[in-house]
Amino acid sequence: MVSEYDFWLLDLDGTLVDVEWSYTRSVFDRVGDRLGRSFSDREADILWSGLSGSRNAQLREWGIEPDTFWNAFHAEEDPAVRAQHTYLHDDAAFVGALEAPVGLVTHCQQFLADPVLDELDIRDWFDTTLCCTEETGWKPDPTPVERVMADLGLLESNARGVLAGDGANDVGAAWNAGLDAIHVERVGHERRGQCVLGDYRVQSFDELEIGT
Incomplete structure (x- = not known):
């Protein structure tokens, strides 16, 4: 069971959305x-x-x-x-109902992420978004995660946060930033060729009891 977190951070591609x-x-x-x-x-x-x-x-x-x-x-x-070929995973709908602060931290570039957020009408799910660049660093570097936390006003707080993503880099970024990590395995261990660890390991967010 996932206890209620003070804030949530999420990856985009492969976590909340996928492309045909x-x-x-x-x-x-x-x-x-x-x-x-x-x-x-x-x-x-x-x-x-x-x-x-x-x-x-x-x-x-x-x-x-x-x-x-x-x-x-x-x-x-x-x-x-x-954007037209991108679809939202059904189990991602919980993000829109979260009452805690929510941030997006993705390797998807701004010029690609913006149309997806607008096409799927999910931009208002997030209080802040960050598309990683060479300047911000890339997950598992904690810097982009910490920037999102700072945007939310939570970097220096004692708030308990979690980062959910579909890859080992997401889990590493969460742990490096002192957050819990949820790994959602969208592709399967056999296709990935390895097993990714996390504080929570699921195939769907529906497996979690998420407080809102």
Whole structure:
């Protein structure tokens, strides 16, 4: 059982929302054309879902310069089309009913996250949002989490908080920032190839008794 927290922080992609596979596959086809290197379904899945942890480390392991990949990737992403192919997980609806302060901290870039929040009409679920950049740092670095906590006026407080996400980086960021961590396993342990620890490990938020 999850006791009532003073505040909640959440990841976006893979946690609250996901994108239809047809969109993901088409993006990687076009990125592959730009880079002169095709991506298998498994490789696209690993990078899109962050199944191996650090995407940049994975790219380097495959002999791909991360900056080159991301420049091509972002050039091929159409924010409006992506938003149209993004869906909200049914069990994520509890976030809109939370009475505690709520923050969003995501690796999804601002130009992509904004249309998704508007298309799904969930922007007002969050009291503050942060899209990670090189300047803020990336989860599991606690810095972006701490920035959101500061925006909520809770960084120096004794408030008890939790961060929920679908990846090991989310759990690491929570623990590094002194928060509890909920890992929601959307893809399954076999597809991920490893088991991610957390203070709570669920396949759906419906498994938790969440105080509001």
